[in-house]
Amino acid sequence: MTRLNRLREELRQRRHHRAFRIPVPAWTEPQRVQLEELLTQARAATPSRTPDPDPISEPPVDGAALATAATNLWRAERKLAPPGERPTPRDRQAARYLRTCAEALADAGLVVQDHDGDAFNPGRALEVLVYQENPALTGEIVLETVRPSVYLHGRLVQMGQVIVGTPGQSPDRRSDDA
Numbered sequence: 354m355t356r357l358n359r360l361r362e363e364l365r366q367r368r369h370h371r372a373f374r375i376p377v378p379a380w381t382e383p384q385r386v387q388l389e390e391l392l393t394q395a396r397a398a399t400p401s402r403t404p405d406p407d408p409i410s411e412p413p414v415d416g417a418a419l420a421t422a423a424t425n426l427w428r429a430e431r432k433l434a435p436p437g438e439r440p441t442p443r444d445r446q447a448a449r450y451l452r453t454c455a456e457a458l459a460d461a462g463l464v465v466q467d468h469d470g471d472a473f474n475p476g477r478a479l480e481v482l483v484y485q486e487n488p489a490l491t492g493e494i495v496l497e498t499v500r501p502s503v504y505l506h507g508r509l510v511q512m513g514q515v516i517v518g519t520p521g522q523s524p525d526r527r528s529d530d531a
Contacts, residue, residue, distance in 0.1 A: 416510035420503040423465045462506040468495040480514045488521035
């Protein structure tokens with residue numbers, strides 16, 4: 354043991370009250386040799402193991418639970434902003450909190466996709482609850498999103514549910530089909 358190490362140990366012990374100081378063990382040379390041999394044997398007997406996974410690593414994320422939370426957040430945002438009504442200061446404050454939550458989820462990799470007004474084709478990953486005929490439409494369009502699609506780091510964790518509007522059949526086409 355070098356003189357500097359000995360000094361460090363002594364100073365470390367002096368930080369404590371005298372009654373709690375641990376005296377330096379007085380090992381004889383044969384005891385030191387025997388201790389070294391025992392340590393070597395213990396290291397040889399212990400199987401080498403792979404390093405444990407990082408204990409600080411993140412636990413797996415439950416995508417379904419996040420999707421449920423994101424869906425309820427999305428519904429709350431829609432309830433606070435009914436079209437045509439002037440929001441109260443309390444509603445504006447609640448909307449800011451909800452928007453902040455949505456942004457935090459988006460920063461964490463959770464994307465909530467609303468499909469209102471989107472063009473619909475049968476190949477999309479959407480669950481159609483109802484097809485509604487509407488003669489004013491020229492193509493299939495999502496009229497209402499009942500439940501949004503939710504993506505976690507680009508992977509679909511919740512399929513959206515929508516109501517799709519289809520163009521109504523004109524009276525001329527109905528008579529041609531008959």
